[in-house]
Amino acid sequence: MEISLLSTIFDVLLGLSLLGLAWSALATTDLFKAVLLFIAFGLLMALVWVRLNAPDVALAEAAIGAGITGALMLSALARLNSPHTGRAIASHTTDPEKDPSIQWWPFISLVLVFIGLAYSVFTFSPAFMGLQPDVYSQLVNSGVENPVTAVLLNFRGYDTLLEMLVLFVALLGVWSLGENPAVKTPFISPVLDTLSRLLTPVFILVAAYILWVGAHAPGGAFQAGSILGAAGILLLLSGWQLRKDTSSLFFRVLLLAGPLAFVALAAITLLIQGQLLEYPPAQAGLLILILETFATLSIGVTLAALFLGGFPWSKNRALK
Amino acid sequence: MQMFYFAVAMFLLLTLIAGMWRIMRGPSTADRILAAQLFSTTSVAIILLLAQASDNSALQDIALVFALLAAVTAIAFVQRAWPAEEADNDNH
Amino acid sequence: MTIIDYLSIILIIIGAFFFLAGTLGLLRFPDIYTRLHALTKADNLGLGITIIGLMLQLESIMAVGKLLLIWLLVLLSGASVAHLIAKGAVQRKIRPWK
Numbered sequence: 001m002e003i004s005l006l007s008t009i010f011d012v013l014l015g016l017s018l019l020g021l022a023w024s025a026l027a028t029t030d031l032f033k034a035v036l037l038f039i040a041f042g043l044l045m046a047l048v049w050v051r052l053n054a055p056d057v058a059l060a061e062a063a064i065g066a067g068i069t070g071a072l073m074l075s076a077l078a079r080l081n082s083p084h085t086g087r088a089i090a091s092h093t094t095d096p097e098k099d100p101s102i103q104w105w106p107f108i109s110l111v112l113v114f115i116g117l118a119y120s121v122f123t124f125s126p127a128f129m130g131l132q133p134d135v136y137s138q139l140v141n142s143g144v145e146n147p148v149t150a151v152l153l154n155f156r157g158y159d160t161l162l163e164m165l166v167l168f169v170a171l172l173g174v175w176s177l178g179e180n181p182a183v184k185t186p187f188i189s190p191v192l193d194t195l196s197r198l199l200t201p202v203f204i205l206v207a208a209y210i211l212w213v214g215a216h217a218p219g220g221a222f223q224a225g226s227i228l229g230a231a232g233i234l235l236l237l238s239g240w241q242l243r244k245d246t247s248s249l250f251f252r253v254l255l256l257a258g259p260l261a262f263v264a265l266a267a268i269t270l271l272i273q274g275q276l277l278e279y280p281p282a283q284a285g286l287l288i289l290i291l292e293t294f295a296t297l298s299i300g301v302t303l304a305a306l307f308l309g310g311f312p313w314s315k316n317r318a319l320k
Numbered sequence: 321m322q323m324f325y326f327a328v329a330m331f332l333l334l335t336l337i338a339g340m341w342r343i344m345r346g347p348s349t350a351d352r353i354l355a356a357q358l359f360s361t362t363s364v365a366i367i368l369l370l371a372q373a374s375d376n377s378a379l380q381d382i383a384l385v386f387a388l389l390a391a392v393t394a395i396a397f398v399q400r401a402w403p404a405e406e407a408d409n410d411n412h
Numbered sequence: 413m414t415i416i417d418y419l420s421i422i423l424i425i426i427g428a429f430f431f432l433a434g435t436l437g438l439l440r441f442p443d444i445y446t447r448l449h450a451l452t453k454a455d456n457l458g459l460g461i462t463i464i465g466l467m468l469q470l471e472s473i474m475a476v477g478k479l480l481l482i483w484l485l486v487l488l489s490g491a492s493v494a495h496l497i498a499k500g501a502v503q504r505k506i507r508p509w510k
Binding site: 002003006007009010013014017020021024032033036037039040043044046047050051055058059062063066067068070071074075077078081183186192195199202203206210213217218219223227230233234237238 | 322323326327329330333334336337340343344349352353355356359360363366367370376378379381382384385386388389390391392393395396397399400401403
């Protein structure tokens with residue numbers, strides 16, 4: 001068996017298992033099972049990104065799909081459960097006789113969309129490279145060697161600025177729902193305590209490493225930020241009382257550091273160069289590193305704050 | 321050698337798919353979490369084998385992130401989401 | 413194919429076998445404690461042996477160190493999570509299989 005046949009079988013197996021997981025996750029009525037299937041789906045997606053030659057996306061999917069999404073959804077599920085039944089209440093209340101199990105109109109339109117997409121993908125000429133040659137030709141002027149980082153932080157820096165603001169607005173949306181619910185802290189086992197103490201420095205180190213290596217290898221600000229966010233979630237789950245800190249000024253400065261750094265740099269380049277976010281090629285590398293550092297801190301703090309699930313307590317409120 | 325790595329990676333993927341059965345069945349929620357842990361550990365091995373097969377050492381960073389985050393989901397379950405009484409849910 | 417390649421192949425096959433054992437344990441054992449036992453021990457050992465097999469193929473000390481770090485992290489997380497789940501199961505009065 002030659003290698004391309006083997007890798008094709010691998011990919012087909014992967015794709016089919018993804019489909020199976022997705023179908024089961026949607027078809028089941030037990031919410032716990034659906035959440036777990038979704039987590040497994042995220043883990044397999046990271047493998048798919050690896051096979052599709054997109055290691056930067058795989059890094060982000062590993063950090064977010066393996067850790068943060070799982071923790072977020074399980075935590076949300078715990079709050080949904082009534083304390084008496086202890087089981088997730090499925091909200092499937094339609095009459096099974098009147099409601100067919102397949103909705104025909106959405107199904108037909110989805111099949112049409114799928115056919116259209118498949119047709120356009122299969123009629124791509126194999127020599128079609130998209131924007132790759134343009135990116136690679138300008139890579140030396142961008143200040144970094146990783147084309148993904150160059151596109152995210154330099155060529156399309158404006159999009160990344162907007163993404164930072166979107167993340168911030170998402171946090172504001174969660175905050176608008178109300179105050180931090182007080183979670184009754186269950187007993188923290190010494191094993192969990194020690195684990196959090198041992199793992200958190202490693203988290204921070206790996207995040208810094210991914211941030212640094214993003215200049216010339218897969219990595220970057222979003223991936224490092226998600227790792228920091230996962231570290232924050234681990235600390236919160238292990239009973240560290242971070243709630244008091246979330247109302248402090250330092251915390252809010254960290255939240256805004258990323259978007260503000262982008263906006264400040266955009267303003268400066270607009271004033272000096274006349275073009276939004278046009279870096280002088282000599283300093284481009286340094287500027288990208290500074291931007292990425294602030295972005296990492298912001299993303300990490302934002303993700304951990306999202307896990308808290310509410311507006312930070314004011315300082316005067318007594319801790320329950 | 322490259323083919324050998326791919327073959328073992330595919331074998332591990334098959335064991336992974338077999339483990340999916342436990343997520344579907346597992347009478348209690350804790351069994352499903354165990355299956356998620358299986359997914360994590362086996363994915364680390366698959367990614368390392370793929371990294372060696374395609375001679376792309378950057379993929380080892382992905383395995384590192386997987387290994388790092390393996391515990392977070394399970395800890396979220398144990399600390400927050402595990403119901404105090406396990407109802408006997410054999411109906412799936 | 414040098415002797416190191418053969419050694420790697422043998423080690424990786426042994427590691428894959430342990431992975432299979434772990435999954436079989438997860439599928440066939442009767443209750444959560446035994447499944448936890450099978451999964452944690454067999455899978456982590458399989459990963460360790462596979463990593464040793466892969467380490468033999470690498471050329472730089474940094475890469476070897478990275479693989480070692482990966483294994484140690486999985487070991488640490490796996491052991492702690494196994495303890496936490498087992499303790500939680502005992503507290504929720506899940507009875508072991510007799």
